[in-house]
Amino acid sequence: MPMNPPLTAGNATGQPKPRDDDMASGTTARRDSAAYRDFRAARDQLLASRGDLEAARAFPRPEGEHFNWALDWFDVEAEDNHAVGLRVVDLDADGTLLRETALTFAELRERSDRTAGWLRAQGVVRGDRILLLLGNQVALWEVMLAAIKLGAVVIPASTLLTPDDLADRLARGRVRHVVAESALTPGFTGLDGDWTRISVGAPVAGWLDYADTAHHTGAFTPDGPTRAEDPLLLYFTSGTTSSPKLVQHSHRSYPVGHLSTMYWIGLRPGDVHLNVSSPGWAKHAWSNFFAPWNAGAEILIVNQPRFAARPLLDAMVRHEVTSFCAPPTVWRMLLLEDLTQWQPPLRELVGAGEPLNPEVVERIQQAWGVPLRDGYGQTETTAQIGNAPGQPVKPGSMGRPLPGYDVVLVDVVTGAEITEDGVDGELCLPLTSRPLGLMAGYQDDPKRHAESMAGDRYHTGDVAQRDADGYYLFVGRSDxxxxxxxxxxxxxxxxxxxxxxxxxxxxxxxxxxxxxxxxxxxxxxxxxxxxxxxxxxxxxxxxxxxxxxxxxxxxxxxxxxxxxxxxxxxxxxxxxxxxxxxxxxxxxxxxxxxxxxxxxxxxxxxxx
CATH class of the missing domain: 3.30.300.30 (ANL, C-terminal domain)
Structure with missing residues (x-):
């Protein structure tokens, strides 16, 4: 069932107080608001433009002053919507099913309201930073939605971080609250500070119990409008060439910016989307949060103690996966199996994280008869370039600029724009047409921020070539x-x-x-x-x-x-x-x- 329920009178419970022009209470008011209408119009044009990249690139950009994705989009679409929005499947080391949890969009709305109210009661207010140290479990999605509703700033963190990493996050992120799996709380031992401690799982001495959210009562009401440029996410980059940078995204740049990612993946309402990605990294928010729910697709999570191809493929068949995203490492591991033995109803296959080698693209096409489409983006952006759905795929190519992005190549020595085909240059994004999905900047690093935005361009640090058809070929990190x-x-x-x-x-x-x-x-x-x-x-x-x-x-x-x-x-x-x-x-x-x-x-x- 698509995440587009018919118009109803709605339920004012959990909805905001009146504000400015369209702030009468209730879901109906939000459905009539400019924030919802603008986002919906952009989303719908992108859905209708599959196979027509030029029409998609002309989509109307939502650029209003106020926007809160969880309230102005998710809650409106989730009202009385009993389609599954999130399914978490836990497997043991042998691939045997341990548990399965499925929540509808309506349930996710109600649970995130309760979570937001409970977090507020623990002292979380607009602008506070929340360090989120959770695996792929339901609480992660509840807290993310709740934090957006509250106007808090989320710092997603990998469950593999060391105590030194956590200390760095707490200090540089200026963290006020931590939500962590109970099993991971020992990593905070000795890390003192005036921050709220909330554990998810077994009770932990000295930590608040997240299970208490289930008993919280009372309607959640936001404390006012959310500016689209207010901070929403702080990401520590993975540090492939340097120490981790602290990237700040806004309520516009990631929720709205990920319309480009939704288009690149090819997601549609009612899809079952599986993405292999670990929490704590930007790709998880790309493909396990914003892009699927922008489209109204079900997010499927398959948890394994250690990656194994066969149980994952079995789950894809059992849950009728229509859209699948994985990094090149996973694609190469899958190709060690005879993929013709598994035939899920796949329509879209994409890869990201690192470039897909042509050999991998061709072998997947042979096995499943579905094109594997590469794409390109960064923690600092959403999907910038991609082999778009319904368009010719060039194996080895990243594709063409996606809706919301203009791309140029720049000589790394002179800074001049490169107009010839087949010449190496740094990928840059002109700031004269600032991309919706571009970060607000690097926090507390004015020198690095200035360098990245020099010459009225955002510098990706990646080198590429452009061919005569406008497709971009990845050459490598400039380093x-x-x-x-x-x-x-x-x-x-x-x-x-x-x-x-x-x-x-x-x-x-x-x-x-x-x-x-x-x-x-x-x-x-x-x-x-x-x-x-x-x-x-x-x-x-x-x-x-x-x-x-x-x-x-x-x-x-x-x-x-x-x-x-x-x-x-x-x-x-x-x-x-x-x-x-x-x-x-x-x-x-x-x-x-x-x-x-x-x-x-x-x-x-x-x-x-």
Missing amino acids: DVFKSSDYRLSPFELESVLIEHPAVAEAAVVPSPDPLRLSVPKAFIVLTPGHEPDAETARSILAFCRRRLAPYKRIRRIEFADLPKTISGKIRRVELRGQEEKLHDLHGAGAATPRGDREFWEEDLPRG
């Missing part, structure tokens, strides 16, 4: 692109060739210092099951690359090793680069450089 014999090399391009080899499950390419060429490409490789990390496997991979790469791009060194990743799953090439530089600084870059037991150089292996 990841490197020179070898004076040629600029893209790690992504070389990694895309490597994973076509049947022995390669994952690969990361970095420069390895060389006295003649300055540096040469070195690949750190994770093998697929059944292949040994020995000289014969290395010889086979190097020969494979020789046949497919120009001599100046050739992989010259291989090391079989696990890949360091952020806790959001992105490869930390910066760590591998540092490892190489340190090794060669210590021992020199010549042939006498020590090598690991699983490292092989091209010159060591006769071609035979």
Whole structure:
């Protein structure tokens, strides 16, 4: 059932006091408000423009002064809506069902009202920062909705953070309240401060019990209008190339901005959407919160103690998943199975987090007959670029600019805009047509903020090319692109060739210092099951690359090793680069450089 219930008289319980022009109490008043009408008009045009990217890009931008997504959109759409809005499925290590919880949109509305009222009774007020340390459990969605209604600012955090990480979040985030899983509360031991402690799960001494929200009574009434530019979210970035930045988003930039993400995924009312993403990271809000509920789709969560492809695929069939999003690492793990054995009613398949290699795109298409569409965005934005639904997909390409975004390429040295096709440049967003989904800025870091917005453009720090059809090809992080014999090399391009080899499950390419060429490409490789990390496997991979790469791009060194990743799953090439530089600084870059037991150089292996 779509999340578009018929107009009703509504129930004033939990609705705001009158305000300004359209603030009479009750859901009917909100349905008649400019905030709701503008958002609905934008959403509906995007839904109607599937397959017509130009029409979608002309959607009317909701730009009113006031907007509160939970009150002005979610609550209105959820009234008397008994379709499932959230389903959480918990599996054990063998894939056996432990529990399943399904909540309708109407239930989520009522529960989040009670949660908001209870949090207010504990001292949470507009503008307070709430650190949220929860896994994929119902309380996460309840607290998110409640915080938006209250006007509080949420700092989502990964459940894998260390005590030092938590201390950093508490201090830099200026946290006033913490909502954490009971099992994770020991991580706060010794972290003193005047902040409210709320545990979810078993009671914890010294912490308030979140279970008390179920007994809270009384209507929730907001304390006034929410400005669309008020802060809503603070995200610590995953730190692939530097220390985590603190990104601030507003009530406009993420809820409204994620209309672009909804369009890219191709979500429709009544869809069942599954996204593999951990709480605490921006992609979780993209695909497990705002984009599905912008469309009126069901969010399906499949929790596993450790990722296993088969139980996930079984769940996709059992729950009739129509839309599926996963990072490239998960797509590669899924391809270790014969996907033709599972045939869920899929219509949309997308990947994000890191670029999708062409080999992965083609194999998924062969297995399921559904195009796997890549997209691009950042914590600082919503989905900027994507292979849009109903449009031709170019494997290896990020796609074209999505509704709400204009994109330019800029010369990294001169700052001049690049107009030629096929030329490397930094992806930038012109601020003269400021994207709806662009962050408000980096908190407490004016230097970094000024650098990111220099020249009246937002600088992504990513390098790409544009082809004659307007599709953008990812080259790499500006920090990841490197020179070898004076040629600029893209790690992504070389990694895309490597994973076509049947022995390669994952690969990361970095420069390895060389006295003649300055540096040469070195690949750190994770093998697929059944292949040994020995000289014969290395010889086979190097020969494979020789046949497919120009001599100046050739992989010259291989090391079989696990890949360091952020806790959001992105490869930390910066760590591998540092490892190489340190090794060669210590021992020199010549042939006498020590090598690991699983490292092989091209010159060591006769071609035979």
